[in-house]
Amino acid sequence: MTKNIGLIDRLLRAVVGIALVAWxxxxxxxxxxxxxxxxxxxxxxxxxxxxxLGIRTCPTPRT
Numbered sequence: 001m002t003k004n005i006g007l008i009d010r011l012l013r014a015v016v017g018i019a020l021v022a023w024x025x026x027x028x029x030x031x032x033x034x035x036x037x038x039x040x041x042x043x044x045x046x047x048x049x050x051x052x053l054g055i056r057t058c059p060t061p062r063t
Contacts, residue, residue, distance in 0.1 A: 003045040006057035013042035 005013070020035025041047045050056065
C-alpha cells in the first residue's frame with residue numbers, strides 16, 4: 001500500500017473519527033460508528049476510495 005493521505009488530511013480524519021466514535025459511545029445514533037473508518041484510514045495513511053479515484057493528498061516523494 002502506497003500512502004495517499006497527507007498530514008492535514010490525516011489530522012482531519014482523526015478528529016472527525018474521534019468525534020463520531022465519542023458521539024456513538026455517549027448514546028448517539030448507531031451510524032456514528034462509521035467514525036471508525038476515518039480513524040483507520042488515518043492510522044494507515046491509505047484511503048481505498050482515493051486509490052480508486054486517483055487522488056493523493058500527500059506530497060510526492062522527491063527523486
